[in-house]
């Protein structure tokens with residue numbers, strides 16, 4: 001109904017949204033994340049920092065299926081988005097009228113899931129007469145480590161970013177904010193996807209990354225050696241699907257698996273992914289002469305990966321606190337706020353981009369931004 005009304009009105013006939021930021025240069029932004037299996041809503045104030053965030057994870061909903069079921073994900077986002085928005089406003093002592101901009105994930109991600117956040121976010125911005133901003137999910141991951149750091153503890157431009165999530169494994173040259181060059185990526189499975197699949201083969205829970213990481217702690221690192229795919233040839237592309245087959249074969253060769261076998265396999269698998277990512281990052285740093293590396297996305301929560309990169313790379317490594325590594329609304333509010341205060345905004349149309357190359361984004365001017373108090377971060381479920 002609302003969508004029909006928007007289309008009938010036509011963007012051109014509607015007045016431009018008011019820009020409340022002109023008064024003081026600051027802005028209160030509502031951020032909405034619905035690209036996959038978490039509904040995240042957050043409020044970011046460019047003066048005061050993160051005022052609050054709430055997150056609903058759909059892990060239980062998808063657990064029986066061993067992976068995300070897109071239709072179930074969309075329906076659950078619909079159920080949660082309004083109560084979560086009410087809750088984040090309530091907890092921050094704000095009302096809808098205080099919102100000065102709305103940022104929502106527009107892609108990449110699952111089409112149906114994205115549509116929920118985009119329709120809600122775009123319509124809300126329109127009804128409040130404030131600007132809206134379509135956020136690129138991977139740019140939000142990339143910027144998340146900045147959200148929780150002091151200005152003097154941030155990487156200096158240009159820097160490299162290793163983006164490793166359930167859908168992406170990329171090495172990105174960050175020339176400037178919004179100006180990204182893809183140096184390498186996975187030609188098949190993403191690193192997080194590989195963790196999830198290996199966990200499924202070991203009959204562990206979903207999502208698999210944290211499960212493998214937990215089990216790997218009890219594993220014997222000397223027992224198995226898994227391949228480090230595509231490290232024996234030049235270039236920065238990666239491949240993780242072969243590890244899946246190797247894991248499957250190792251499991252088949254050791255039936256029935258004892259708990260120790262499982263831990264040893266998890267350990268070998270994790271080592272292979274970590275070492276592969278390390279080799280590719282080292283190569284990228286050497287090739288570019290850069291010495292600052294951001295790691296972001298769900299897999300950047302992996303402590304073995306963090307430790308390896310921090311210890312063995314000749315670079316300063318930056319990453320976000322754990323709760324900001326996996327999907328969340330705060331990173332969307334933050335990325336959106338940075339772009340909104342720089343004058344960026346989206347047209348009056350509900351659109352999603354399930355596939356959206358990072359390189360298509362445009363550079364934006366950063367303004368000095370805020371302190372962040374992570375004590376306001378809350379996990380609801």
Ligand code: KG4
Pocket residue numbers: 036164165166167168191192193195196207208209210213297298299300301302303325326327
């Ligand atoms: O960024 P994210 O929350 O969602 C996507 O954008 O895809 O990443 C989710 C992925 C999952 O594949 C999950 O298994 C993985 O991140 N992950 C981890 C860890 N925590 C989450 N992988 C390895 N170790 C972890 N501790």
Ligand code: ZN
Pocket residue numbers: 137141165166297298326327
């Ligand atoms: Zn993500």
